[in-house]
Amino acid sequence: MAATSDLQVPVVEDGIRYWTDQPASVDGVLGGYGTGSLPRVDALGSRLFLLHLYPELCTVPSALKPLEPQTVSQPIRALDVGAGVGRVTSDVLLHLVNDVCLLEPVTPFIQEALQNARKSAAVTSSTPTRGGHAIHWPGLADLTKSVTFLQGTLQAFDPTHPLVSLDSSSSVTFLDRIGSRPNPGDPLSDIDSRFDVIWCQWCLGHLSDSDLVAFLKRSHAALRNQGLDGHSGKSLIIVKENVCSDAEDGGPRTVFDEQDSSFTRSDMAWKAAFREAGLRLVKEQVQEGLPDGLYVVKMYAMK
DSSP, X not given: OOEESSSOOOOHHHHHHHHHTSOSSHHHHTTTOTTSSHHHHHHHHHHHHHHHHOGGGGGSOOSSSOOOOOOOSSOOEEEEESOTTTHHHHHXXXXXXXXXXXEEOOHHHHHHHHHHHHHHHTOOTTOOOBTTBOOOOTTTTTTSSEEEEEEOOTTTOOTTSTTSOSBTTBOXXXXXXXXXXXXXXXXXXXXXXXXXXXXXXXXXXXXXXXXXXXXXXXXXXXXXXXXXXXXXXXXXXXXXXXXXXXOTTSOOEEEEETTTTEEEEEHHHHHHHHHHTTOOEEEEEEOOSOOTTSOEEEEEEEO
16 A cells, blocks of 8 residues: 555554553653643644534534534534543543543553543542642533543454454453443443544554554444445544655655554555545645644544
């Protein structure tokens, strides 16, 4: 699919080993850029990109632009894969959707996310704050929203049936559900109800080309509203990833990073994967305002 710098491909165990050794914090998952402007700029860019594409999100009260909630036929549901410490869920998705299913393979990361969500759910007006503000995952304390925590790899994960592992040697484990539940006695009653938004950010580089295409195909099958032709519905797959330069001839290019066992793909390489997965690209946009010295970061929306 793409011209590569060598014959190496990502190895899931090597990637997990690398990230397990990094601090379980926003700064850790962002490679030391978590204490500057990057997290806020990135989150605001993501919210605006998604709001522009999915007007139905305006039925959900947003911290970016407060709107009157309206009655919807079913909660708007999102999947956040390779979620790290839950930064995208807490800073982007919970401001725009009702329910999030969060998947992360690295134990320290998902345990940090789970701990912070539990603290946020316990926040009251009298709760002490950290650094002048509460740890805040919107909607969990008042039970208007929810986050379901799953631990597992993308290679083993099927968004249509999140708890059914595709790899006999690798499980997908339910850890907890924080916030609202459609059935108070069963936190997993809606686990197979598919998704309106599937968000993939800074994690797909850990998939080989064949694993990437396979995961994108499974993700498309898990969209709630695909439209009559499979590509004209409301539901979206969002990919937000680093992008390297294309090959000298303008074709796709992929560079392997030995440090964390991941690929950085060029714009043409990403688009080749989307085409091979049978997806239709509906919008693409460069994330502006990030610190100098980083790869270009692009957002792609697909149906």
